[in-house]
Amino acid sequence: MIVETERLRLRRITPLDAPFMVDLLNEPAWLRFIGDRGVRNAADARAYLEKSYLAGYARDGFSMFLVERLADGAPLGVCGLMRRDTLDDVDLGFGFKADHRRHGYAHEAALAMLEWGHETLGLRRIIAITDPENVASMALLEKLGFVDEGDLELSGDAVPVRLFGWASTPG
Numbered sequence: 001m002i003v004e005t006e007r008l009r010l011r012r013i014t015p016l017d018a019p020f021m022v023d024l025l026n027e028p029a030w031l032r033f034i035g036d037r038g039v040r041n042a043a044d045a046r047a048y049l050e051k052s053y054l055a056g057y058a059r060d061g062f063s064m065f066l067v068e069r070l071a072d073g074a075p076l077g078v079c080g081l082m083r084r085d086t087l088d089d090v091d092l093g094f095g096f097k098a099d100h101r102r103h104g105y106a107h108e109a110a111l112a113m114l115e116w117g118h119e120t121l122g123l124r125r126i127i128a129i130t131d132p133e134n135v136a137s138m139a140l141l142e143k144l145g146f147v148d149e150g151d152l153e154l155s156g157d158a159v160p161v162r163l164f165g166w167a168s169t170p171g
Helices: 015-025 028-033 042-051 053-060 105-119 135-143
Strands: 008-012 064-069 075-082 090-096 125-130 147-152 161-167
Touching: 008 075, 008 105, 015 042, 015 075, 042 053, 064 105, 075 105, 090 105, 105 125, 105 135, 125 135, 135 161
Parallel strands: 090 125
Antiparallel strands: 008 064, 064 075, 075 090, 125 161, 147 161
């Protein structure tokens, strides 16, 4: 376990989470706003986890974490911090299954990640990027205290993303 909140547990994802990840990575909102990762079955999910999230744990000590509901252990989505080669700062990311949106879980998990990143990792600035059409994500980022810093073109992407920045307050 990395973080526990009033209703949630955030923990490292393992290959055993592959079936859930197949479902999550094929959610219509994930495909539209985050992108198709080519994950269609558990073997694809395990390979994706190995080269992305598990590699992040090994390299940085953090990555995306599985978000589980404390009451019953149900997996709800993912939330975490990632270091990307194309960005100068650590990036907050999140994605939840459709039936677990609009319950405050993303806000609760993301807030816990910001606190953990600041207090445990010593991060003073965290960024987030989102599709400019993802109104729900932008609203959540603003609610978390992120500031819209405008469009950003990532190398290799024809479509710009919206960049948001969060800075811890001194003290």
